[in-house]
Amino acid sequence: xxxxxxxxxxxxxxxxxxxxxxxxxxxxxxxxxxxxxxxxxxxxxxxxxxxxxxxxxxxxxxxxxxxxxxxxxxxxxxxxxxxxxxxxxxxxxxxxxxxxxxxxxxxxxxxxxxxxxxxxxxxxxxxxxxxxxxxxxxxxxxxxxxxxxxxxxxxxxxxxxxxxxxxxxxxxxxxxxxxxxxxxxxxxxxxxxxxxxxxxxxxxxxxxxxxxxxxxxxxxxxxxxxxxxxxxxxxxxxxxxxxxxxxxxxxxxxxxxxxxxxxxxxxxxxxxxxxxxxxxxxxxxxxxxxxxxxxxxxxxxxxxxxxxxxxxxxxxxxxxxxxxxxxxxxxxxxxxxxxxxxxxxxxxxxxxxxxxxxxxxxxxxxxxxxxxxxxxxxxxxxxxxxxxxxxxxxxx
Numbered sequence: 001x002x003x004x005x006x007x008x009x010x011x012x013x014x015x016x017x018x019x020x021x022x023x024x025x026x027x028x029x030x031x032x033x034x035x036x037x038x039x040x041x042x043x044x045x046x047x048x049x050x051x052x053x054x055x056x057x058x059x060x061x062x063x064x065x066x067x068x069x070x071x072x073x074x075x076x077x078x079x080x081x082x083x084x085x086x087x088x089x090x091x092x093x094x095x096x097x098x099x100x101x102x103x104x105x106x107x108x109x110x111x112x113x114x115x116x117x118x119x120x121x122x123x124x125x126x127x128x129x130x131x132x133x134x135x136x137x138x139x140x141x142x143x144x145x146x147x148x149x150x151x152x153x154x155x156x157x158x159x160x161x162x163x164x165x166x167x168x169x170x171x172x173x174x175x176x177x178x179x180x181x182x183x184x185x186x187x188x189x190x191x192x193x194x195x196x197x198x199x200x201x202x203x204x205x206x207x208x209x210x211x212x213x214x215x216x217x218x219x220x221x222x223x224x225x226x227x228x229x230x231x232x233x234x235x236x237x238x239x240x241x242x243x244x245x246x247x248x249x250x251x252x253x254x255x256x257x258x259x260x261x262x263x264x265x266x267x268x269x270x271x272x273x274x275x276x277x278x279x280x281x282x283x284x285x286x287x288x289x290x291x292x293x294x295x296x297x298x299x300x301x302x303x304x305x306x307x308x309x310x311x312x313x314x315x316x317x318x319x320x321x322x323x324x325x326x327x328x329x330x331x332x333x334x335x336x337x338x339x340x341x342x343x344x345x346x347x348x349x350x351x352x353x354x355x356x357x358x359x360x361x362x363x364x365x366x367x368x369x370x371x372x373x374x375x376x377x378x379x380x381x382x383x384x385x386x387x388x389x390x391x392x393x394x395x396x
Contacts, residue, residue: 031055031345034096034121035063035078036087036112039070042104042238045127048154049102050077051337057345058098064090087112091119098344101126106197107239110136113151117143123348124151125341129201130361132241134369135389137362144358152344152354153361155205157288159340160295161318161330163209166279166286169321174298176283181207181260183277184268191266193221193243194236196250196371200262201364202290203277205356207262208363210279212255217370218381219250228375230396242372242393250371253381262371287313293331372396 033052037044044050052058060078064087065071075083084090091099099116101109101124109131116124124144130153131137144151170178183203185195208214221228221244228244236243246266254260268274279286284300296316301308317325333339340356347354366384372392374382388395 031058031098032061032094032096033058033098033100034090034094034116035060035074035100035102036090036116037063037065037070037074037102038105038108039065039067039073041066041108042102042106042127043070044074044102045104046154046156047336048100048125048127049074051341052098052100053078054336054338055341055345058341061096062090062094088115088119091115091121095119096121098123098125100124103127105239106130106132107241110140113140114143117147117149120147121149123344123354124149125337125344126151126153126361128154128361128364129197129240129368130358130365132239132365133389133391134362134366134386137358137365138389141358141362150344150348150354151358151361152340152347153205153356153358153364154337154340155202155356155360155364156334156337156340157202157290157295158205158209158356158360159343160334161327161339162294162296162316165316165318165320166210166296169286169298169316170279170281174284174300174321175279175281175286176302178258178279178281180258180280181211181254181277182280183207183260183262184274185262185264186275187264187266187268189267190237191264191268192246192248193372194238194240195264195266196248196262196368197236197240197243198238199275199290200264201368203262203275203288204364204367205360206277206288206290207252207254207260208360208367210277211258211260213363214252214254214260214367214370214384216253216381216383217250217367217374218379219248219371219374220379221245221371221375222247222249228396233393233396241391242396244375244393244396248371248375250374252367252370286316291335293334294325295334 035049062082064084071083099121101112186199223245232244250262252260277288294315297313319326
């Protein structure tokens with residue numbers, strides 16, 4: 001398991017302590033937030049605009065949207081705040097402390113982040129996926145480091161305070177020796193390469209938390225069961241760049257050499273049960289169902305033993321294995337991104353990285369592009385970080 005300082009912060013959240021950046025709820029709003037969206041090109045993904053209205057100490061001071069009708073609607077949702085057609089004008093005018101990069105079309109993310117850094121923002125909260133290529137991730141990270149800007153990515157499960165409990169269960173031997181990690185995307189109409197970008201990055205983020213960043217990848221993309229060629233490329237939705245095929249199979253070699261497998265097939269059928277990650281040990285399995293509550297369940301027994309299949313799945317809460325969740329509003333705090341926003345503010349206040357920072361976001365981008373680069377090389381093992389920093393399918 002990857003032991004980082006964020007476990008301590010998550011444990012505090014699990015104890016029911018609000019992370020409000022050191023401010024009491026009685027103090028007036030002190031964090032000025034600007035929201036950047038683009039109706040028709042990613043909109044305002046997963047409530048990244050309205051989330052700030054419930055975060056203590058925050059007030060939205062302006063919103064930008066290049067679509068006139070979309071801008072009017074966003075201003076209405078946010079209480080009539082000033083609106084701008086150009087996000088650069090928004091940033092130059094309101095000089096926010098925090099910027100929400102809300103558009104789900106990631107071809108806009110690099111420019112929006114760089115503009116926020118240039119405008120003097122102290123923090124950025126960005127919709128996932130982080131960006132399109134390792135090169136873009138390098139540029140954003142360098143800009144943030146140079147100006148001391150904290151950036152947090154909206155992989156909201158990463159902010160869940162049950163994660164340190166999972167670490168404790170593994171350390172206590174509840175599933176024995178960890179053998180491997182396995183995950184699938186949502187496997188709906190986006191199955192394959194697009195699924196890896198839009199949903200897979202959630203489980204890549206959890207896998208890197210659990211196992212440490214990957215050091216190598218081997219993978220293949222398929223269309224109708226046949227390896228994809230250059231003719232199978234097409235522009236992906238949500239600004240992700242080239243995608244290809246309707247299925248993929250990937251194997252990552254994680255930090256300690258153990259494998260993490262990710263698979264996705266279009267319209268697999270049971271898509272509501274597919275989206276998640278399993279940590280498989282020789283004495284049990286820990287299962288994450290992404291964006292659900294409870295997030296985690298554990299089942300004891302060797303997964304290769306048929307007799308173990310009848311043992312029950314036990315929910316894991318911030319109180320422990322089989323304990324009812326002691327935080328009554330936890331599901332809402334995670335789903336609304338409130339926990340993530342409060343963590344970002346606390347990170348700025350205390351000079352630490354957010355729990356899901358730019359490095360974590362860059363790792364997910366590296367993993368997606370490693371799948372494409374391995375396929376481009378005929379399924380060869382490719383080392384991470386990648387030498388190819390642009391989109392590998394440009395060269396298929």
